[in-house]
Amino acid sequence: EVQLVESGGGLVQPGGSLRLSCAASEFTFRSYSMNWVRQAPGKGLEWVSYISGSSSTTWYADSVKGRFTISRDNAKSSLYLQMNSLRAEDTAVYYCGRAGGSYRIDYWGRGTLVTVSS
Amino acid sequence: QSALTQPASVSGSPGQSITVSCTGTNSDVGGHNYVSWYQQHPGKAPKLMIYEVSNRPSGVSNRFSGSTSGNTASLTISGLQAEDEADYYCSSYRTSNSYVFGTGTRVTVL
Numbered sequence: 001e002v003q004l005v006e007s008g009g010g011l012v013q014p015g016g017s018l019r020l021s022c023a024a025s026e027f028t029f030r031s032y033s034m035n036w037v038r039q040a041p042g043k044g045l046e047w048v049s050y051i052s053g054s055s056s057t058t059w060y061a062d063s064v065k066g067r068f069t070i071s072r073d074n075a076k077s078s079l080y081l082q083m084n085s086l087r088a089e090d091t092a093v094y095y096c097g098r099a100g101g102s103y104r105i106d107y108w109g110r111g112t113l114v115t116v117s118s
Numbered sequence: 119q120s121a122l123t124q125p126a127s128v129s130g131s132p133g134q135s136i137t138v139s140c141t142g143t144n145s146d147v148g149g150h151n152y153v154s155w156y157q158q159h160p161g162k163a164p165k166l167m168i169y170e171v172s173n174r175p176s177g178v179s180n181r182f183s184g185s186t187s188g189n190t191a192s193l194t195i196s197g198l199q200a201e202d203e204a205d206y207y208c209s210s211y212r213t214s215n216s217y218v219f220g221t222g223t224r225v226t227v228l
Contacts (some may be wrong), residue, residue, distance in 0.1 A: 104169035
């Protein structure tokens, strides 16, 4: 069964940085594009970023463009999200999700909570 | 990047059918056949229920079905069951390389 396990969340001050990781297993990681999606407390889902299997293509939501960087290490079957210049409104559970084709996210991790507060 | 519009809540009795709508634009829902629907129970990760407008992943009940008309996508749950009580989100590819989610709908089984 496909597994995605996020880590790296925690409490960070406004303006600070954090790096999230997502460890993938039970599928050929390099063959799949991946996404980050977040959910603020009590709110809906918000797509954050996308990366192709070869890392040649990356997309970002306007709300994080210029502050967040998505990357991956196919040798380690790992996905990353480097988050800089964090703001209170970035507080959310961050999920990694596998892009299963046709712009669907067919598997999701359990998420990691990022709290931006002084 | 504005979200797709969904009703805040929809309810129905066990055994009934309900429909959740998802309204976008011709840059997303109306312009691509890449609409997906996700179910999310409280405190859990989302689960893919429908992709490419009307396709069900393996293991998803055939009580769930999807369709589109113009810029509006719809998710229908027939034979409503207690376990269907959850939040539902639509999603679409949006022209110019992005994904967009809907505002979310709380489905309540009366």
